[in-house]
Amino acid sequence: MSQGVLPFQYQEQSTAAGLTALAGLPTYLDLAQASGLRDAIRSHLTVRGQGCQGWTDSQMVMALILLNLAGGDCVSDIDRLEADEGLCRVMQKVEHHGLPRRERRTLERRWRKERSRTFPSPSAVFRYLAAFHDPTQEAQRQPHTAFIPAANEHLRVLGQVNRDFVAFVQSRSPQAQATLDMDATLVGSQKEQALWCYQQYQAYQPFNTYRFEQDLVVHSEFRDGNVLAGHQQLRLLQEALAQLPEG
Numbered sequence: 001m002s003q004g005v006l007p008f009q010y011q012e013q014s015t016a017a018g019l020t021a022l023a024g025l026p027t028y029l030d031l032a033q034a035s036g037l038r039d040a041i042r043s044h045l046t047v048r049g050q051g052c053q054g055w056t057d058s059q060m061v062m063a064l065i066l067l068n069l070a071g072g073d074c075v076s077d078i079d080r081l082e083a084d085e086g087l088c089r090v091m092q093k094v095e096h097h098g099l100p101r102r103e104r105r106t107l108e109r110r111w112r113k114e115r116s117r118t119f120p121s122p123s124a125v126f127r128y129l130a131a132f133h134d135p136t137q138e139a140q141r142q143p144h145t146a147f148i149p150a151a152n153e154h155l156r157v158l159g160q161v162n163r164d165f166v167a168f169v170q171s172r173s174p175q176a177q178a179t180l181d182m183d184a185t186l187v188g189s190q191k192e193q194a195l196w197c198y199q200q201y202q203a204y205q206p207f208n209t210y211r212f213e214q215d216l217v218v219h220s221e222f223r224d225g226n227v228l229a230g231h232q233q234l235r236l237l238q239e240a241l242a243q244l245p246e247g
Contacts, residue, residue, distance in 0.1 A: 020086025197225035
């Protein structure tokens with residue numbers, strides 16, 4: 001049976017329309033503003049301190065949060081956010097919202113050349129993430145043995161950012177009890193560095209502590225695939241309890 005031409009045509013739009021396929025993300029920007037998340041990042045994290053050029057800690061962390069919310073599978077997917085003109089317009093409008101003029105000028109002076117991107121490049125994100133890992137810990141690994149690298153200072157204070165957010169949620173919806181569900185989740189990976197898990201495939205096994213009453217992850221630790229869920233679980237419980245606000 002022959003197939004003729006269908007009664008429509010494709011036309012390429014030569015001008016940018018400013019639309020976005022990620023219209024749900026600005027709601028999370030509102031939440032970040034209302035919860036004081038940006039202020040918490042600026043207060044605790046000093047990876048990209050005052051003497052650094054380029055991206056700030058707040059810009060980096062918010063970009064990674066949005067990347068995860070948008071369903072990104074890898075760091076390079078951040079280029080998809082950069083390609084979304086509508087989302088970039090929103091980010092440019094809210095980035096300096098509420099900041100005094102002096103702070104806005106300080107942020108602008110962090111760039112030696114004219115800024116060309118709204119979101120950090122994948123290479124900049126990789127360099128930023130590397131600051132949360134202590135490479136000297138790798139020398140302590142023993143073959144075929146579960147090993148959890150000690151958190152460096154930047155990774156420890158990142159937990160304080162989450163603690164502030166948990167306290168914000170508790171202040172808006174007070175709950176007298178905290179029911180904590182602790183478990184590890186297998187995440188399959190084809191990376192050469194990924195170790196074999198008990199299900200006989202290469203994976204990582206992050207351990208998360210979830211609070212039922214607030215529907216929140218209050219603590220998370222990234223682990224290799226060969227680290228069983230029960231390994232150092234008491235320490236994880238103690239760290240999760242420290243994330244909860246008083247009362």
